[in-house]
Amino acid sequence: MAIDGSRAAPPTDPPDFGTREFPAALVNVTNRCNLKCTHCFVYRDANPNASVDKMNDATMLHQLEVLRDRHGIKSMLFMGGEPMVRHRLVLAAMSLFEDPSIVTNGTYGIPSVPGCLVTVSLDGPPEENDAIRGQGVFDRVEQAIRGRDRGDGTIVMLQMAITKENSPGIERFVDVVADWPVDGVACTFYVPRKGERSDLAWDTNQERDEVVERVMALKEAYPDLVRANVATLRLMKSDQCGDHIDDRCALKAMLPLYVGDGGVFERTFCCYGNDVDCNRCGAYAVFNAARHRRQGSTPGPTTPLRD
Numbered sequence: 396m397a398i399d400g401s402r403a404a405p406p407t408d409p410p411d412f413g414t415r416e417f418p419a420a421l422v423n424v425t426n427r428c429n430l431k432c433t434h435c436f437v438y439r440d441a442n443p444n445a446s447v448d449k450m451n452d453a454t455m456l457h458q459l460e461v462l463r464d465r466h467g468i469k470s471m472l473f474m475g476g477e478p479m480v481r482h483r484l485v486l487a488a489m490s491l492f493e494d495p496s497i498v499t500n501g502t503y504g505i506p507s508v509p510g511c512l513v514t515v516s517l518d519g520p521p522e523e524n525d526a527i528r529g530q531g532v533f534d535r536v537e538q539a540i541r542g543r544d545r546g547d548g549t550i551v552m553l554q555m556a557i558t559k560e561n562s563p564g565i566e567r568f569v570d571v572v573a574d575w576p577v578d579g580v581a582c583t584f585y586v587p588r589k590g591e592r593s594d595l596a597w598d599t600n601q602e603r604d605e606v607v608e609r610v611m612a613l614k615e616a617y618p619d620l621v622r623a624n625v626a627t628l629r630l631m632k633s634d635q636c637g638d639h640i641d642d643r644c645a646l647k648a649m650l651p652l653y654v655g656d657g658g659v660f661e662r663t664f665c666c667y668g669n670d671v672d673c674n675r676c677g678a679y680a681v682f683n684a685a686r687h688r689r690q691g692s693t694p695g696p697t698t699p700l701r702d
C-alpha cells in the first residue's frame with residue numbers, strides 16, 4: 396500500500412526472449428559500480444548500461460522468477476556493475492534458483508551464502524591490480540577475505556582476468572595469494588572489442604599461447620590452488636580455439652540479462668555484451684564448457700571450482 400492509500404502497481408512481466416531452455420543465465424542487477432577497471436566490458440558503448448536501478452527490487456524479483464519458469468533456468472550468476480551495491484536484492488533473488496552464484500569486486504565485503512560460489516575479482520599482485528582496479532583495492536579485498544568467517548560454508552574463489560598488459564604478473568599473483576583462506580584461484584582471459592588494438596588485447600591468439608602455457612605451468616606448481624583444467628587450457632591454444640567460438644560457442648547456452656533503457660531487461664549478443672571479438676575470445680568458461688560437451692558431461696558455466 397502506498398502512503399496515499401493507493402495500491403502499488405503490480406510488477407510488470409519481462410520481455411519475450413522466446414521459448415528456448417536456458418539452464419544457466421546471468422543478470423546485471425545494477426549498472427552501478429564503485430570501480431572503473433580499465434578492461435571492463437560492461438561499460439562499453441554498445442552495451443545496455445546507462446539505465447541505473449530503474450528496475451525496482453519487486454519487479455526484478457518477479458521478472459527473474461517468470462524467466463526462471465519460462466526458460467528452465469537453474470544456475471543464475473549475479474553480476475553487475477557491482478552486484479553488492481544491491482546486496483539485499485541479490486540475497487533475496489538467490490533463493491529463487493537452484494544454483495546461484497555471485498561475482499563481485501570484494502570491496503563491500505564477502506557475502507555469506509553457504510553452499511554457493513562467490514567469485515572475487517583481483518587482477519594481479521597489489522601494484523598491478525591497483526593500476527587496473529584502483530588504489531588500495533587489493534588491500535581492501537585481502538582484508539575482507541582474511542576477515543570473513545571461513546566456516547560459514549561459502550565457496551570463495553579469486554579470479555584474475557588476464558590481459559596482455561597484466562600477464563607478466565600471473566606467477567607473482569598466485570604466489571602472493573597462496574596462503575589466503577580461499578577455495579581456489581581461477582583465471583579467465585581478456586575478451587576484446589571487435590577490431591580492438593590496445594595494450595590489453597593480444598593481436599593474435601598465437602601471441603596469447605605463451606601465457607596459456609604459463610597458466611598450465613602454474614596449475615602444475617599449485618595443483619590444488621589453481622582451479623583450471625589443463626585440457627580446457629589446451630582448447631584455448633591458437634591451434635584449437637577457433638573450433639569453439641562464435642556460432643559454436645557453448646556459452647551461448649547462457650541467457651545474459653542486462654538492464655537497458657527505461658529499466659527493461661535486454662538480452663545481449665553474449666554474456667560479454669554486444670561488442671565482442673569472438674575470434675580472440677579468452678573466456679575460460681567457453682572452453683571449459685566445450686571440453687565438457689566433448690566429454691558428454693554438462694558443467695553449467697558457473698560450475699563451482701571450474702574443473
Ligand SMILES: C[S@@+](CC[C@H](N)C(=O)[O-])C[C@H]1O[C@@H](n2cnc3c(N)ncnc32)[C@H](O)[C@@H]1O
Binds near residue numbers: 474475498500514556
Ligand atoms: C564485469 S565484472 C562484474 C562483477 C564485479 N564488479 C567484479 O568486478 O567482479 C565480472 C568479471 O568480468 C571480468 N571482466 C571484465 N571485463 C572483462 C573483459 N573484457 N574480458 C574478460 N573478463 C572481463 C572482471 O574482471 C570480473 O572478474
Ligand code: SF4
Binds near residue numbers: 431432437477500
Ligand atoms: S568492478 Fe567489475 S563491474 Fe566494476 S568496473 Fe571493475 S570489472 Fe567492471
Ligand code: SF4
Binds near residue numbers: 586644647
Ligand atoms: S565473445 Fe566469447 S563468449 Fe561471447 S559469443 Fe563470442 S566466443 Fe562466446
